[in-house]
Amino acid sequence: MNNLRFRIFISIIILLVVGLAAITILFNYGLDRYFSDYQMQEEAANINRLERQLIDIYDNEGEEAVYDHIEQFARINQLEYIADPGNGHMDHHDMMDNRRMSSGGGRRMMQLFEEADLSQGYHIIINERDFGVLIWPERDGQPAIYSEIAEQTANFRNEINRFILPLGMVLVFAGGLISFWLSRKLAMPVNKLADEVGKLGEGNYEIEVPEKLSGELRSLGLAIKSLAGRLKYLEKIRRESAADFSHELRTPLHNLKSTVEALEDGILELNAENLESINEEVDRITNLTGQLTELVELEKKLTDVNIETVDGNEYFNELLNFYVKKAENEEINYNYEVFAGLDRISLDRQAVEIILNNLITNAFKYTEAGGRVDVRVNLIDDNLRLEVEDTGIGIPEEEKDLIFERFYRTDRSRSRETGGSGLGLAITREIVAALGGDIFLEDSDKGSNFVVMLPQ
Template sequence: MATQLLWRLTITNIIIISLFILLSGVAVYQSACFLVDRITDVGTARQLSFNSTLFQYLWIFSFIAIVAGSLIHYFMMKRMMQPITELTQSMKRLKDGTYPAVLETNSKDEIGQLVEHYNELIILLRENEQNRNKMLTDMAHELRTPLSNINGYLEGLSKGVIEGSPELYQSLHLEAKRITNMMQQLHQVKEWDSLGEQSFPKREMVDIKELAANCVNLFEWELSNQQIDVVCQLDESRLFIHREGIQQVLTNLLQNAIHYYQGKGAIHITGERLETEYKLSVSGPGSFISEENQAAIFERFYRIEVSRSRETGGSGLGLAISKEIIEQHNGTLQLRTDGYHHTFHFKLPLPKRM
């Protein structure tokens, strides 16, 4: 493709240069012949000889100029179009299903910018492919254990190796419920991903204090059984938010604080009205989180304690979903911890005054 374009540009250039030089040569020839003809002491023979010699030289010089100009133009264009040639070959490799190496460019012109944008696209596609493969691998790993348990017990029941009991059926029900919850969470992740830069169609003015109180009420029975106190200290404020989304974030954070609760002390839910933002945080004592785990805790399917997460029904998607929701509100979900006492906090913009 690039070679064909190069030859088309070269042929076009040859035609333009040839026309320009030939027209210029004819003009010079006619002007010189006219001036010589005006000289009175020049005879007819000398006039004809001058015209013939000038015509020959003009043809020679015109031919040299056309060839030299065409060659110079060809090699200059070939050098300028080298990035396009490499770009074309790279796209062919991408089309064949392999991710090509990043192209080098030192140019800052339009072609250089095109190559830079293409390199960014390649990097983004490669990262998306890696994330997709990782997610598929994690999904297969997460589904393998409960499905194997269910299949093993059902096979044992069908062959009469083991006898059914309420406890066994309850365990199978919990395993099936965990798979269902995981599928629902994956669907939620997909929904929040698909929103991208779009604004929420269901944003509304919400009393954040009332919303937090509703989230706490959902865990009243569980908190009572585990004898965990919850302290809510929230400033009064109404925020323009996606109600279900922020409620899901608070629910996920509070659920994690309860399920991974270790030590003494209450779980604190605080809300602070700042100058232009409202800061929400959920904090409490919990199992140890190392610095390495802190950096990866918001990744999908990431769990600090796999065995404990399976006991509590965790899938490693709650914080990933919460992170997506907060980012759609132009905020960031962060963790502050000393290792054993954890605080998850995020900020939401206050509605602008009219």
């Protein structure tokens, strides 16, 4: 898990470095773009102010004062000024530029400046009078203003980067400390969980979830603990089932072997009675192996759920009617009732058949001749309710929590006579759970009353 801690630490550092690099690149790109635009707008505003001043000078002091002011502006800003001593009239292109300038106010004039080809100079026009051209000196084959703006932008960017670089290093260092602490904090509970999971490989199913765990890690820990409990249960069942089936097989095999040896030694005669005894023991062995095959088939259903919409009234009446003949043969008073409102319900046909078959045949086994078995099917609070009640031997209060365990039998001697192995209720509970439902015992005056609730 130290490897996990190292990976978390390195991942956070890489994210910090990549994030800072991306921010720096984007910042420099935006700075180049917007700072250059800002300086151009400032230059345009400067020209705009000049033209407003020239209008006032022209109105108050005349043309000569305008020329003088432009020359002074050119000297201060290191520009070249070429006065146009022509007749004072503008051509068509100049007239259009003037209309755009005079009708749009300061913002229009700034846009005109930004759109102007400064390599040809910038015309100054006052009241339809052309006062010449301001020309920026060239540098590197273009007007110096562009080079100056680029240079100022680069200087400003470098100043910012000189500030960003140490700041970034400080942030990476601080992030490294935080990531070291965070990776340790994240890895420690994972290490503890890994240690607990390691116990499973050693056959120790006593998993402890650290109390300090929270959120998803606690959910994971509880899930692992639940899995450990399930594995412990399955291991217990594996051992008990092996012992149980070994015991169940030992008796008929011993009886069969004894009978065959007695026949070989001449102690018993080879007659119909002894052959019938052998046949009974073979039947018992065949029945046990059949139960093992049935167990495998039933467990397949736990992962093979097929929900469909059916007509519940037709389905349950046909299904429950199947047990009428069996009840008559065993002299049991069997009744079933399918309530109205089940015309469209969602269920797994095969799973429901297995559930009802296990409960009904179990009720028949533990109900004496002349007893009663009632089956009721109803829809209550968006749940399909299956109820199987009998007047059989019942279940003692202290055993009600155990009847759903595999190979548990309330009456072991009678179960052997009827072929029961203690698997029916355990498999039924697991199938019900796979369907998202619940199975439980309700109080009954005599016998047992099993209830299954399946969500709709």
